[in-house]
Each structure stands twice: as C-alpha cells, then as structure tokens.
Amino acid sequence: MVHSITNNVTVNDCANIILAAGGSAIMAQDEREVAEITSRSDALSLNMGALRAQEAMLLSAHAAKRRKRPVILDPVAAGASRLRGEMCARLLEAGLVSVVRGNASEVWALMTGAQHTLGVEVNALDQVTEQNLSESARRVSLFSRETGAVVLLSGALDIVSDGKCTAVLRGGSEMMRRITGAGCMLTSLTAAYCGANPENLFEAAVAASGVMKTCGELAYRRVCEEMEGTASFRTRLIDAVSMLTGSDLAAKLRVQIL
C-alpha cells in the first residue's frame, strides 16, 4: 500500500503503475487525515509537483518516520524554483527521506543549489553519459552518504547508490522522455517495491529501475510493431508492468555494480 502526495498531471498513471505491479494505491492530501493514512500504508511517496501540499507532506513524513516506513522523494523540477529546492532540503535535512528518485538536473540541483532545470525536464548538459558515468556515479554515491538516503538518478543510464554500493542500469527507450510521467511512475514503482522490501531499499530501487527500463523496451517494441505513437506508448508501458514475468525480467535486466 503506497500513500502518494503527488501532482495532478500524472496522478492517474502513478496509481495505475502501482496496481500493475501488484500494489495498492491511495492518493490523499488533506492535512486532517494524511498522518493516519501514512500510518496505515507501507510506503509514502512525496512528489514536489504537489507543492501546495507542503504541510501535508511534512505531517505524513513524520508519521512515516515514527512507523519506520520508507519515504520516497521525487524532487520534480527542484532547480526550477527556490521554493522546491527549499522544501526538498527541509525534508532531507530532517532525515525524513529514505530514497530520492529524480532526473540528473533535479539531483544535481539538490546537491549544489544550481537552478538550470528546464521545467520538469532534464537539461541536456546535466545528463549522465558513458563518458561522465564514473564521475556521475561518484557524485550520486556522495549525495547518498550526505543525506543517508538511497539515490536513484534516472535517465538514459540509471544510477542507484546507497553510498556503499552503486549500480548502473542501461536500456529503456528514448520514448520514455516523450511522455509526461515516466519519472513519476518510476518513483511510484520505487515506493511500491520499498514498501514490499523495507529492509533493503537499495535492492528495491534497483528492482524499480530494472523493471521500468525493461518495460520501456517492451512497450517501445509494441508501439513500433503497431505503428503507434506516444499516447499508446504510455498505455503499453503500464500494460508491460502488469504482464511482466520473472523470466522476461531476467532475460532483459542489465545491472552493473560499480
């Protein structure tokens, strides 16, 4: 059961991907009930696209901490306004975040205070490439140690680190960037897996990254076969998560431990 406080652009896809993965979803933002709802959930997902719900986020995050439930932070557009960065810093500095999942611009913005995110999209200059991979992985690991949170930085290459162990996952599809919500869905999936595996959040984050990359490939193959576009891709992505088998995943998963 994942309690999400998330933006109203992608909320339906977030609920559906949690259900597709075998979890249950509840979206709730009213300050009078959120602590109670978090207390009855296995994980809490906080998405900065719902910044109007700051008080609810804090109430929920404290309730999750009291119950030792993982809190997953999606710093959507963290570099696009000062308020977003400040709210993320407040949650991180209070030790309320278990896992951060963001694109490279968002994660670098949290680390450095830089403000060059293109809205919710990654800035091309920030992206992780094969050329800057080892330096990027080092920075992700450092950020994980500084915050005490597992960090999942997504993009063409995903990097996951708990400060001791760092993994790189390749694959997925370029088309994932041409729909809104692929990042929010990955955050939701991460929350579902963290709720199911609270003892090993690094493993849960690697699983979420691997499932999303695998399903991105399966969905892309399907839209190419059917000559379909991005709206169908979004549907096919959720379909792929709901139909994924262990052997599909084992056949496609590419995890490199650095």
Ligand SMILES: Nc1ncnc2c1ncn2[C@@H]1O[C@H](COP(=O)(O)OP(=O)(O)O)[C@@H](O)[C@H]1O
């Ligand atoms: N160029 C790409 N090639 C393959 N997969 C990608 C690419 N860009 C993003 N992804 C995948 O899309 C999903 C969302 O990541 P991302 O685009 O970084 O999130 P956000 O929507 O927050 O910017 C992740 O599963 C990531 O691995």
Ligand SMILES: Cc1ncsc1CCOP(=O)(O)O
């Ligand atoms: C477009 C938009 N604006 C505020 S939140 C949001 C959705 C961002 O979703 P994602 O980061 O998963 O593409």
Ligand SMILES: [Mg+2]
């Ligand atoms: Mg995002």
